[in-house]
Amino acid sequence: MSDKIAIQVDDLTVAYNYKPVLWDIDLVVPEAVLMAIVGPNGAGKSTLIKSILGIIDPIAGSVSIYGKPYKKQRQLVAYVPQKGSVDWDFPTTALDVVMMGTYGSLGWIKRPGKKEKKASLEALEKVGMLSFKSRQISQLSGGQQQRVFLARALVQNASIYFMDEPFQGVDATTEIAIINILKELRKAGKTVVVVHHDLQTVPEYFDWVTFLNVKKIATGPVKDIFNDDNLTKTYGINYKVAVNK
């Protein structure tokens, strides 16, 4: 972690019709942390990421990345959506999906060339998927699909990574492979924000955490704020007591 602020969210409010999904969120994330967003189902975790990235329009609030509005800083931000959000029967290969990560820096009309292909192959290698590069994406397992998505974000060479449940439905090997890559990113000074469900692994994987349940309950270093008090406030039950009953 450094003293620089990577992400700053002010007064963010999102509503579907009348029901608020996110209420007045203020959030400051320092540079070079690995942060988990935790909270119950329907707490607005994915919505928070999506509204920061401009996929969902908030009714109020602003987002700045390294002190400037998000829209001007897009090239610093990469996104890994939920695996289930796309149709994996789409006629394309693993390498082709990773190449999509280069489209943003290419801009309109220009096609990816040798440089982009090389970067994409390197990203595939990093996630241990190089030998699958020509595989039709529907023939990949869930864990492999997740790795391809991660590679697509890596090739963007961003400073900030947002990931929506990257550990959902993947086996232990993939989970470890992914978390090791995320830790490497942090070491390289990147900031990683992950929507996470498994409370057991939070202290082991992450150094920063945000508790969310429509409102922001708490945010800060795991060692300081990952405690019974905040878990109870977020989930409505005393988590440790309920588990060990």
Place this chain on the structure above:
Amino acid sequence: MTITEYFNLLFTDYTLRTITLGTAVLGAICGMLGSFAVLRKQSLLGDAISHAALPGIAVAFLITGAKDTNTLLLGALVSGLIGTFWIRGMTKKTHLKSDTALGLVLSLFFGFGMLLLTYIQKQPNANQAGLDKYLFGQAATLVESDVILMLIVTGLALIVMLLFWKEFKILLFDADYTKTLGFNTKFIDITITFFIVLAIVLGLQTVGVVLMSAMLLAPAAAARQWTNKLSVMVFLAAIFGAFSGVFGTAISASQNNLSTGPVIVLVASVFVLFSFIFSPGRGLLFRQLRFRRNRRDLQLKKTLQFMFGIVETHENISHPHAIKILNNFQGFAKSSLKEMVEKGWISLNGQEWALTQKGFEEAQTMFDKKDDNE
């Protein structure tokens, strides 16, 4: 006229050539753009748009009193676009699912169109007849200027598609992600949809309101079966579409002037049926064959493992055993033993079998092997 005569006439008869060229170009553009509709899971959008175009034709006639194709198709384009934006608006602004919105717009516009058509037919105007040809299309009315218009639009669609290929592809696969990369997804989306509407409107004269969506979907669905590459799929869909147009016209012209639109659609459906059954990767036939072969393979391996279990404890692996002891095991059959001999896994001697060195090694390493594809 037989089909052979038709293809001979194709080079001499001006009208026939015009019509054939028209249906071929129409098939090609519909196949090309239909691929995008199918991959966006908007298969029914084409159906809704084509039906939504009908009132536009009627209104254009009522306003201008003219019956030339371009005026009427301009009306169709306008009302088709209005229908499309209604569908988009409905799914965005209300809780209605897209199939509900599509169904509503389709029936509402089509109903209104039919109402206008019957009203027009009651008018004391000699000019009114023939508007109902837009219901099922009439390829025979295609003239050179229609075909030129089709060629221009197809060329335009091709240029736009090649220019924005990368943008089209990524939007089809992952729209949210595309947005985070800074692309204006609304612009890409509207461009694709606009060309789909344009293709549909162009086809109304030939194939008609009711069957138009099949022109869009059938070639694309057939093409998807043959490839796992988007560019190949779009190309194949265009080819299938063009062939459907040509063969459909040929059949309809040679068989006592059967209605061309339905024949073209039927030919396209034959392409789909053929592809569903015979395509090597996804086709039903080869999938079934692969399935059987794999099951047979597994049966052999199971028998081999059973033999391995018996032999394992012997010092001499090729010590003969009675075939009888395999009897209580399901995987055993005379034919499978024969196949195992052919593979060199075992040797048979009268009523006895013995594992060979090769069979022993095969059984030993069976589970160590990795997937061939990896």
